[in-house]
Amino acid sequence: MNGRSLRLALLGESQVDEAALAILVEGILGKPFNQVQPGLRARGWPSVIQILPAIARHLHFNTDADALVMLVDADDTEPHGSHHERPGYFHPRCRLCQLRAVFRRATRHLPLKHGRERMLRAVGLAVPSAEAWYLCGNDDTVGEAAWVEGRVTGRAPYTRRELKARVYGTERPNLAQAVAGATLAAKRHARDPRRLEHDFPGFAALATDLRSWELKPAETDSSRSAA
Amino acid sequence: MIASVAFRNFKALRSARIELAPFNLVIGPNGSGKTSLIQAVLRLRTLARLPISDTFAVTNLEAAQIAFRFNPPHNGFEATLTCRDEESCDLLQLTPLAASGELIDWAVLRTRLLTARSYLLDSRAIIRPVQTGGSRELASDGSNLTACLAGLREISPDAYAGLCAELLQLFPEYADLVLYADRGTFSLRLAGGGAPVMVPADEVSQGTLYVMALLALAHDPAPPAIICLEELDRGIHPRLLRGVRDVLYRLTHPADYGHTRSPVQVIATTHSPQLLDLFRDHPEEIVIADKHGRAATFARLSDRTDLTELLAEGGTLGDLWYSGILGGVPEAT
């Protein structure tokens, strides 16, 4: 990659999350990147994981993408805990673990073309939805720990709808409102991602993936243990 | 506006009741009563023009009947349409509801009901040049769209500018909307983005024309109180459906977007799983029409107590619907 801009494909569940993701990724990488066109989009879970092998194949053979960056909402599924990072560990109900595993399987046997390094990947898991990230730092009641606690006690501290209303001022934000709210928050976190990384391990995992590219670009994926 | 509709012996709706929200997306197989719901609203509008019947005794218990209740402040009575036969539903009665007491302000409600409109947009009708002048109200097939847009530009330049801005945001391949007046007729064209090329209406895609019609409704300073839209997703790219939903939410929840006008109630039908996907967080806005044998029924998706668990198992809302788990699919033959 020697100095040239990274070519990244971003995959999210909506245009809103993708707009925020682009800002967060640039913030973590500390430099601009080029986005592979046309933009990818999945119709929510499980469409993301179903379409992922085809997307990986397409990016590998038909584009010069260096990496695929994915962001999905956890909804009511398992958050990505720190113990999921243990070598050989895979949580079958954690969407982040699932995406990593499917990406690994999909790309493992793709033939390396001349001049083509193995495609990298980064995955983020927003718990329970990206709106929680957008509130982080401005609303102290919001965080993965509070959500995990709610899963244990059976009393969720907030709903996806409530998070939307808190971020956008309405449960039914239009695209312009949603993109404005999401990108404003993303810019705030991009300037200083520490709080978001601390409060949201699903974001910390994404940031760790992105930073690892600088260190050993071609090995990130294979360094993860098999599912 | 309308809080609930109860059907008895009306077409396939032998005994069915549905509570309506500000926004309602009706899904279900063909012949399941989606259109009957819209027809019922239109009949109520038609009868609202006539004097109230004081013939309270309906003798024929087999007669088709549609009973409407309304949201506050019009919740003091029930309006019942009774049909003599399949074709003529021409008896409108008002019954005070015990709980809420007196028969109030039918006159106020009536004027609102008279503005209810139903649309089944037709791109071939939309692209024909239209006479200047005429009604500023969008025709049910959208055929006078160009004249409506020209009228809006005249009476409310700000609203028209807002419409154009939203149109170009949804379709960034265009740079401008141009209305041509020529010898007493109007026609519309879209200016291409890059080159100075004019795209005549008959070369504009069907979906783009439909979205323009929806924008004309959404930017109307005095929109109808109730808007029914058949086949909302028709011709529209799945990725643009979010924008379409936004346009309609602005009608149904104006305060959320800083508008002061009255909310519009929207009843739309669709066969698109992708459109349904967008309502995961708002199951109360989804009406499932179902048909068992010859009898049709309605249900609210939010009444499914296991919906959260079903979604947690995987599958988008559209996937769940398509699979048949939620109902609203054709019966096996």
Ligand SMILES: [Zn+2]
């Ligand atoms: Zn995990």
